[in-house]
Amino acid sequence: MSFKTDQESLRKWFLQTKREFPWRNQITPYKVWISEVMLQQTRADVVVDYFERWMQLFPTIQDLKNAPLESVLKAWEGLGYYSRARNIHKAAESLASYFPKDFSSLISIKGIGAYTANAILSFAFHEKVIAMDANVERVLCRYFALHDLKEIKKRAEGDLSPFHPFEIAEALIELGATICKKKPECENCPLSKGCLAYKNGSILQYPLAKKRKQTQEVFIEVQIYQYKELFGVNKKGKNELFQDLYLFHENRVSKEIFLKITAKSLFKKVVATATFYRFHLIANLIEIDQPLEGLEFYSLKECLKKSFSSGHKRILHQLVSIKENKECIP
Ligand code: SF4
Structure with missing residues (x-):
């Protein structure tokens, strides 16, 4: 044959x-x-x-x-x-x-x-x-x-x-x-x-096993700045990871600090992968009395119409649940 x-x-x-x-x-x-x-x-x-x-x-x-x-x-x-x-x-x-x-x-x-x-x-x-x-x-x-x-x-x-x-x-x-x-x-x-x-x-x-590049673990505190009923987001620029997508403000932290923030946060941890990174995200809501420079502020309704990275989209949905007094889903 x-x-x-x-x-x-x-x-x-x-x-x-x-x-x-x-x-x-x-x-x-x-x-x-x-x-x-x-x-x-x-x-x-x-x-x-x-x-x-x-x-x-x-x-x-x-x-x-x-x-x-x-x-x-x-x-x-x-x-x-x-x-x-x-x-x-x-x-x-x-x-x-x-x-x-x-x-x-x-x-x-x-x-x-x-x-x-x-x-x-x-x-x-x-x-x-x-x-x-x-x-x-x-x-x-x-x-x-x-x-x-x-x-x-x-x-x-x-x-x-x-x-x-x-x-x-x-x-x-x-x-x-x-x-x-x-x-x-x-x-x-x-x-x-x-x-x-x-x-x-x-x-x-068969076939020969391919060598995989190791995934890097990254721990991030996602800071959601709330000004009245508006939320601060950032559109990623050219040649940045997540180019043209919206993200809330991010702050890279150590694993230890990440765990401490997670224990106190209203939000649930989100894990998202992109290229060779595994992002561990935990959000915090921070109320401010004037808009911060470098961020664009939108209502939740407007945010939902925008394209977010997959991790931040899940955080956005958690934020909607929190605002509606519902339990948030990781
Ligand atoms: S190894 Fe794959 S191609 Fe060969 S007989 Fe089994 S299932 Fe079919």
């Missing part, structure tokens, strides 16, 4: 068992592009609501191009990695008039990498290419019992059927997500006949 022959069983399995997702209906390059960027680092079931809301707000690339950045960031709120939303908004300027159909033009667009470009070429334009995300890498490393990703891609694409190559490419992603997981279910796998690692009993050797 080889990938040439096994891929038909894979395709049949996919067509019978594939999960329904809104980006799999009436496929367009725009839908593939947005869904693939959203799916990076986020589970498919979480992305569904974001994707549907996005398509209601910006049904076409032209609508996206015409929308203010603020509303694009608001639609992205909670997905993290906000530079992706900024890149999408910027790319819409050129993609609204022409959506390229070749790899080199696609990856020249900021925010579209090799994986997304191949996904667009495969799913939207039905090119004979494979989009290699971590799931597909795991499946194919095991199938060919190889570590060299370039060689694996070359072999798989060389064997790829000219008929429905996009279904096979998508089936590989689905197989990695549902069957060929870290602990694979080989007995249910449509590729088991030709899978070399399965035959050799060497599955756990």
Whole structure:
């Protein structure tokens, strides 16, 4: 057996068992592009609501191009990695008039990498290419019992059927997500006949573990300055972490001080991650009798319309609960 022959069983399995997702209906390059960027680092079931809301707000690339950045960031709120939303908004300027159909033009667009470009070429334009995300890498490393990703891609694409190559490419992603997981279910796998690692009993050797950069723990006191019924916030500037998003005033503290503040605070601790940081946030409400310089002051209603970083958004919701005399949720 080889990938040439096994891929038909894979395709049949996919067509019978594939999960329904809104980006799999009436496929367009725009839908593939947005869904693939959203799916990076986020589970498919979480992305569904974001994707549907996005398509209601910006049904076409032209609508996206015409929308203010603020509303694009608001639609992205909670997905993290906000530079992706900024890149999408910027790319819409050129993609609204022409959506390229070749790899080199696609990856020249900021925010579209090799994986997304191949996904667009495969799913939207039905090119004979494979989009290699971590799931597909795991499946194919095991199938060919190889570590060299370039060689694996070359072999798989060389064997790829000219008929429905996009279904096979998508089936590989689905197989990695549902069957060929870290602990694979080989007995249910449509590729088991030709899978070399399965035959050799060497599955756990593939793929090679990637070195992860260590996460840094950061402890922050979030100071919410209240002036009458207005609250002080700060919009992050260019090249700052959380660029274009709103945050309350922050004060970095040691772990010991953080624990002391947490013990006394009306708020609950919030943990949020961004890039290689894990932020531990505890808020404090500080009433002032005149607005502070360097902060913008808004009512709670106005704050709720703005795009906050995910950690500060949760603190904002805690603040709303406190003001309504309800228990706040971490
Ligand atoms: S047989 Fe097992 S290891 Fe091989 S591709 Fe299928 S699930 Fe993965």
